[in-house]
Amino acid sequence: MNFNLDHFKESLIYGLIYLPNTLRLVFIPLVIGLSLGTLIALVRVYKVPVIGSLLALFVTVYQGVPIVVALMIYNLIFMLKFNDLAAFLHLKSEVSDVNNIWVGIFALSLTSVCSISEAIRGALLSIDKGQNEAGDSVGLTKVQTIVRIIIPQMIPVAIPMLINNVVGLIKASSVVMAIGIVEIVAGATIPSSRTYAFFEGYAAAAMIYWAFTAVVEGLAQKLKKYTGKFRRNLYD
Amino acid sequence: MGKLFAWDRFYENIPKILPYLSVTFSIVVYATVFGVLLGMVIVLVQIKKIPGLSQLVKVYVSFMRGTPMLVQLMLVYYGIPALLDPVLGTKINREWGAVNFAYVTFILNQGAFLSAIFYSAITSIPYGQTEAGLSAGLTEFQTFYRIVLPQMVKTALPPFGSDLVGLFQNSSLVFLIGVTDIMGRAKTIGTATKHVLEAYVLVVIIYIVISLSVRLVFFRLNNKMNYGKEEIG
DSSP: OOOOHHHHHHHHHHHHHTHHHHHHHHHHHHHHHHHHHHHHHHHHHTTOTTHHHHHHHHHHHHTTSOHHHHHHHHHHHHHHHHHHHHHHTTOOOOTTTSOTHHHHHHHHHHHHHHHHHHHHHHHHHTSOHHHHHHHHHTTOOHHHIIIIIIHHHHHHHHHHHHHHHHHHHHHHGGGGGGGTOOSHHHHHTTTHHHHOOHHHHHHHHHHHHHHHHHHHHHHHHHHHHHHGGGSOOTTO | OOOSOOHHHHHHHHHHHGGGHHHHHHHHHHHHHHHHHHHHHHHHHHHHTOTTHHHHHHHHHHHHHHSOHHHHHHHHHHHHHHHHHHHHOOOHHHHSOHHHHHHHHHHHHHHHHHHHHHHHHHHTSOHHHHHHHHHTTOOHHHHIIIIIHHHHHHHHHHHHHHHHHHHHHHGGGGGGGTOOSHHHHHHHHHHHHSOOHHHHHHHHHHHHHHHHHHHHHHHHHHHHHTTTHHHHO
16 A cells, blocks of 8 residues: 555645635635526526526526536637737736636636526525515515515525535536646645655545535534524424 | 637537547446445445444545545546555556546445435435335335335435436546546547637537436426326325
């Protein structure tokens, strides 16, 4: 058995140095996904004509695209066309000035918008229609009904699904190493290219991810208890 | 450089890429068939609460669910040779094609994910059903096979479908360890002709078609399974 503990430790440290990059790749898409995803879900649930069905088509189709393939395409277009775009907008920047982590963030954001919108749509559909009618009958506007009545009830239903999405996003963020962004996986294997201890490098990356997802799931349990506090349990 | 996207190059790529779909499908088929078997073994260990083994299985499932597919792929790719070569005195890296590492990874991964699906499906069936079967003189296997299994299929089907869609998508990662699946082929076309966008777009279309058809099949299956439900309820 070939397992060198020193190489493992070194890789672990290198991986942790690049943890902030992974955090960026997770949290920015998460915020974008939550805001746009909620919007898309609302548009689809309230059946806004034309836009609703267009978004439904987009979400369904885009969910069939593997993230790594999408990422390669965006990176290619970014590499080839960024200079033209910058020239068109009279920006004084070139493709070499821009960190391509933004390509990764863009690809992950689109994926998370789609999956989060599906999760939130499911939660919205689980809320009784009578709630809308009740809101109308006491004179709330449509927006007030959504913000004050529907969304607060939707959150506890959506949370388990959203946690799955967050964990999925953490895991998906590792594929950005395919376009040369240095995050946990690529970082943990930096020493490996010198020592040839790739197994130890990837093992270290796996440990970091495992701990990361365990922390997220632990927090999720707490959050679930907190948000579910006001939900009436049918069996009580 | 010329045009970024040209339709004639796109059409030229179709016969070049489509044959490699068999690699993608073989990974998915191996992963599903052996993954189901592995998943059943894991569930058996969990339900029978075999001491020692069931804790081990718990850690295994948690690891598979908590780490990225990419990392698992790399761990298997570098780990199997590193762990087995010194023991067996083999040179697995030379003897195995890259695709074998992909098979191993995907089977291990699917085993864990499917076991979670099966476990929740089995536990969703009230234990009284099993007790009823046993009290009617069925053996444990008969009870499972005739009473629990038909009911659990219904619950397990929708998550199994979305798992399969995810599996197809994840299989696109294997090009990173040098397996030539459709994505790997698209990359080699890119290096050979310097025009890769058409190939990538074709790959995207193939994946979208696969994902939509898998979903359609499972949607139909699901409707069929729920056929008798309304009459009772």
